[in-house]
Amino acid sequence: MRVARYLPMIVLIAGLGGALADGGGDRGDEWSPIVYPLQRLPLIFSHAKHLGRGATCATCHPAAASSRSAVDNLIPTELECRACHPIDRADPEKVIAGAPPAQCRACHVGWSPDRPVERVYLTPTPLKFAHAAHAKTPCGGCHGDMTRVELATRRQLPTMTSCLTCHTNGTNERRCSDCHVTKLGGLIETDFPHGSLVPRHTGLGDAHAPGFANDHKQEARQVDATCTACHDRSTCIACHQGITKPTEFHPGNYVLTHTVEAKRGTPDCSACHRAQSFCVGCHERSGVGLRGRTDFNSVDPARAFHPAGWASRVGGPNRHSSEARRNVASCASCHREDDCLTCHSAELGSLRASPHPKGWRGSTRCRALDRGNRRMCLKCHVTQDELGCDWRAP
Amino acid sequence: MLRGCVVAIALAVSVAPAHAYEFWLRSQTIGQAYQLREYRLVGPDLFLGRRRYSQTLALRIWDVGDLSRDRRQARLPDRGLRISWQSYLRVDHDFGSYASGRITLGSVRRDALDVIPELDETLIGLDLMYGYLELGGIADDRVTLRVGRVLADDGWGTTAVDGVGARVELPQPIAISASAGVRVRASSPLGNSSYELDGTSGAACREYVEAATPGAGSWKLIDRNRTITDSRFSSDFEYCPQRDVLQPTIGVAVATSRIRRFGAELGYRRTWSSTVGLIGPVDRLDHPDRGLYPNDFGQAPDRGINEERLHARVHAELTRGSVRIQPFANTRFSLLHAAFDRVDGGVRLLRGEHSLEPSVEYFLPTFDGDSIFNVFSIEPTTDVRLRYRHDGLVRAHASTWLRRYAHATGDSSVSGGIEAGIEHAFARKWRTRADALWDDGYGGRRIGTSGELGWRPTSTMWLRGRVIVLGVAPDDRPKYVTSATVVSTTWRLGDAAALHAIFEADVDELYDTQLRMIAVLDLAFAPEP
Numbered sequence: 024m025r026v027a028r029y030l031p032m033i034v035l036i037a038g039l040g041g042a043l044a045d046g047g048g049d050r051g052d053e054w055s056p057i058v059y060p061l062q063r064l065p066l067i068f069s070h071a072k073h074l075g076r077g078a079t080c081a082t083c084h085p086a087a088a089s090s091r092s093a094v095d096n097l098i099p100t101e102l103e104c105r106a107c108h109p110i111d112r113a114d115p116e117k118v119i120a121g122a123p124p125a126q127c128r129a130c131h132v133g134w135s136p137d138r139p140v141e142r143v144y145l146t147p148t149p150l151k152f153a154h155a156a157h158a159k160t161p162c163g164g165c166h167g168d169m170t171r172v173e174l175a176t177r178r179q180l181p182t183m184t185s186c187l188t189c190h191t192n193g194t195n196e197r198r199c200s201d202c203h204v205t206k207l208g209g210l211i212e213t214d215f216p217h218g219s220l221v222p223r224h225t226g227l228g229d230a231h232a233p234g235f236a237n238d239h240k241q242e243a244r245q246v247d248a249t250c251t252a253c254h255d256r257s258t259c260i261a262c263h264q265g266i267t268k269p270t271e272f273h274p275g276n277y278v279l280t281h282t283v284e285a286k287r288g289t290p291d292c293s294a295c296h297r298a299q300s301f302c303v304g305c306h307e308r309s310g311v312g313l314r315g316r317t318d319f320n321s322v323d324p325a326r327a328f329h330p331a332g333w334a335s336r337v338g339g340p341n342r343h344s345s346e347a348r349r350n351v352a353s354c355a356s357c358h359r360e361d362d363c364l365t366c367h368s369a370e371l372g373s374l375r376a377s378p379h380p381k382g383w384r385g386s387t388r389c390r391a392l393d394r395g396n397r398r399m400c401l402k403c404h405v406t407q408d409e410l411g412c413d414w415r416a417p
Numbered sequence: 418m419l420r421g422c423v424v425a426i427a428l429a430v431s432v433a434p435a436h437a438y439e440f441w442l443r444s445q446t447i448g449q450a451y452q453l454r455e456y457r458l459v460g461p462d463l464f465l466g467r468r469r470y471s472q473t474l475a476l477r478i479w480d481v482g483d484l485s486r487d488r489r490q491a492r493l494p495d496r497g498l499r500i501s502w503q504s505y506l507r508v509d510h511d512f513g514s515y516a517s518g519r520i521t522l523g524s525v526r527r528d529a530l531d532v533i534p535e536l537d538e539t540l541i542g543l544d545l546m547y548g549y550l551e552l553g554g555i556a557d558d559r560v561t562l563r564v565g566r567v568l569a570d571d572g573w574g575t576t577a578v579d580g581v582g583a584r585v586e587l588p589q590p591i592a593i594s595a596s597a598g599v600r601v602r603a604s605s606p607l608g609n610s611s612y613e614l615d616g617t618s619g620a621a622c623r624e625y626v627e628a629a630t631p632g633a634g635s636w637k638l639i640d641r642n643r644t645i646t647d648s649r650f651s652s653d654f655e656y657c658p659q660r661d662v663l664q665p666t667i668g669v670a671v672a673t674s675r676i677r678r679f680g681a682e683l684g685y686r687r688t689w690s691s692t693v694g695l696i697g698p699v700d701r702l703d704h705p706d707r708g709l710y711p712n713d714f715g716q717a718p719d720r721g722i723n724e725e726r727l728h729a730r731v732h733a734e735l736t737r738g739s740v741r742i743q744p745f746a747n748t749r750f751s752l753l754h755a756a757f758d759r760v761d762g763g764v765r766l767l768r769g770e771h772s773l774e775p776s777v778e779y780f781l782p783t784f785d786g787d788s789i790f791n792v793f794s795i796e797p798t799t800d801v802r803l804r805y806r807h808d809g810l811v812r813a814h815a816s817t818w819l820r821r822y823a824h825a826t827g828d829s830s831v832s833g834g835i836e837a838g839i840e841h842a843f844a845r846k847w848r849t850r851a852d853a854l855w856d857d858g859y860g861g862r863r864i865g866t867s868g869e870l871g872w873r874p875t876s877t878m879w880l881r882g883r884v885i886v887l888g889v890a891p892d893d894r895p896k897y898v899t900s901a902t903v904v905s906t907t908w909r910l911g912d913a914a915a916l917h918a919i920f921e922a923d924v925d926e927l928y929d930t931q932l933r934m935i936a937v938l939d940l941a942f943a944p945e946p
Contacts, residue, residue, distance in 0.1 A: 092492060151492045192675040197553070197561075201494035208441025208477035209501065232772060232806040234814035234838065241745055241765070241774075244572040245732055246672045246680030256568065257443065257475035257505040259575070260546050264611040266471045266509050267447060267935055274867065275885040275901030276923035276931070278453065283891055287832050287860035288798065289820055291780070294574065299618045300603070300610040304535030308465065308515060310456040314620070315533055316520050318458035326458050330893060338826065341893075347793040349822050352615075352782050360789050361621040364636060367789075370625070371632055378793050380825050391755035396721030396786035398659070398692060401711045403789060405625050405634065410716065 054177045057220045060146035062177060065132040070169040080162045080169075082106075087162075093152035096145065104130070148180075149204050149215055160189075199252035211253045222249075237272055263295045288350040302356030312357050334366075336376055344378070360402065369404045384412050440478040443941035447471040451933035453515055462928070466513035478502040485554075497554050504548030504565075506607075509541070516540035517649070534620045534652035538603065538610060541650050545607035547577055559586040569596045569668050571684055571728040572747050573759050577601040577612045578666045592674035600664040600688050600723075614688070614723055616788025622657035624696065625712035629704040634713065639696060658693040659710065659787065664723055665689060678734040688724040690787075692717045723786040725752040741767040751783050754791060758783040763802075770809035776802045798822050813839040822859060832858030846873045861891035877909040899925035915939045 083099040108123045115127040128134040165181040206212045213220040307315040320326040338344045366374040389412040455463040481500040516539045549565030567582040580598015603610035627634035640656035670684030697708040709715045732745040746762035763776025781797040784790045804816040815837035834856025842848045848871035855864045865887030883903040890896035905919040917937040
């Protein structure tokens, strides 16, 4: 083929390399907006200052140590603040020398006496989590060094990456539901009002990136793949062994256009279709076969399906021997074994055309096939003399 | 009869009261109507109607006996024995002339099913794709047992066996999984051919019949009587006993477990079958014969191996600065062929929103050990692939590939191509996508593009339109241009129900217009993430 034909491919490769080099930051440890929905925290607060003045985590979050649910609201209420701050709602501008700030505006962003206080909105995380079960773990182990943090946001909540640091068995799909909430039947709940939970770059190699629906073999092959934590196995079968045409994978007029891909053998048709059942049945019924009603006739050049000389015993381009060696699966989509036996059988009176390549007899492959299943050999070879890999033709 | 009994039992079980467990059930009712062309060189082509009705039922009965109820209600991780049932049942029937029509051969009209036995599954199918009882959480959560029609996967394909499967987690970060049973074949109860090894057909099965004069025999159809019983739902012809025998299958795999950023597995699977042997009465012909398969000499061994493979896979993840490096390699070795039939390896590089994946793949087609196609298939192919993905606000992917066909003569031929797509969601209700492909080389040349627009007018309705134009120049056929217009909608009827409809109109230079319609009533519908 001419090199120019592949120019678009070369340009594409160069472009892709450039794109990666210009990548940007790592997103592997980002906080999922589904696991941790967007928050609204119109507050002024400094963990750094509070911890610096001797407060402990439990001072403001007393319920954390006994919390058994991720939906518990552990943010301190005004009541907890009042333990130190002399807050007086009747006096919003109250200032006491030497005491912690008590003015409303000291904590509430944009507070104004003629406007309602802006509310804090926290959508509960759709996780199972018990602080109580983690009581022996220092708070900073999951939330980080809070002595450097002003207002805590999602960034002080643990990502799955950090959870898996200790929960090493969390990579097992049977353990996903230890933290993620499930729906009936034990599958992980992925459909939420604020979006769908989709794996990203979590280090499990399961990122559902663009084009994932059509090409996910590496993700599915991973040892400890977590697919079935979210997807029922029927999802795989509905597509791979399905009964409807997958319009994404076989778009448009695929019944007509599939010939090119089938001849090439890419994509691998056998990943979903059994040639001797699915393909043969349809081809025979469509008149592209030998048994059903067909107008094709290999004897008449005007009605031949294959090019002239196709059945020649001499190999080469446009000869059936070359095609069969290259991709016999495409032959098997129309022909059955008995078609091959017409000429290749060692039966007396037949052409006795040997399909074996040079050096076949005595080869490792011949011996392995003969040792494994001699029934196959017996489909062509009819005499005892011809069986095995050591016999020599007279 | 057998199928009927199994259905009756399944229905009886499925309607039993469900008090002490929770269950999830997804039912899809699918109607399809389209036509396929029956090609004729003389006169206009005929059209074969396909009017397919299919019903699928995916069922998960979870925590039978409520053994884990207390922990579940306390939102604690599951521990201890849990019993569950998972199954996927499918009923499929084609009312159209494609499967149930008749074919005129010469002056005789016969059921298409009799002439083409492969249409059997197309005409009517009642398939249990999988169905097993699972006992999980045994021995301190280290053992899981499955009994029934269980699935087994070697990384390149999934098969099903009627038997048992087990997975044992060792204290070391290693897991051993094993399965044993009888491979699911088309002839299995509620069986389906899709799990079966390829290479053999249920039609035109032959035996070698020796003649009165030794050495002058010939290959003859086993089913020589070909008695027409006029059965509407199964082929009257073709007797192929070797395809009906049981295929015992064992598989075992040792894999790493609970290791983050690294996984490896080594596995073995073997399927074998006994030889049918006697397929008819001795001396049934007009000369002495032994009625044996595959030949009258009785040379066939008692059994033969249909599949015997080793597979290995390994993947890892490394981090270098802001780049994640995920190398992977997978291989499969067929002991039956003494050859590697599948190998691939590559590395995925992730940086921010970008990923780049160069890989190499090697493929040698192999078949059921009973198939003579194993002898013909000797030329492997090698692919070099490069894939890029951008997973940002604008989602895009592009890939390029080059396949080399190594010929036994020493020379080679190639094919290759590129494809790319980009999609973007905007204004919360709209999504647009464009794709393009070009490939060339062995097989032919294709160039095409597609554009898609999705609209979500309400929170319960999706509308999607897509136009595809593709120019095709096959190696050995006239070139043509084809276009397709696809309009589809999903209407979410409630929390757990949706109605999908797809309408496709294909227009091409060769054959004018063809239409396809699909409607799916999806109960327990949950949108894919």
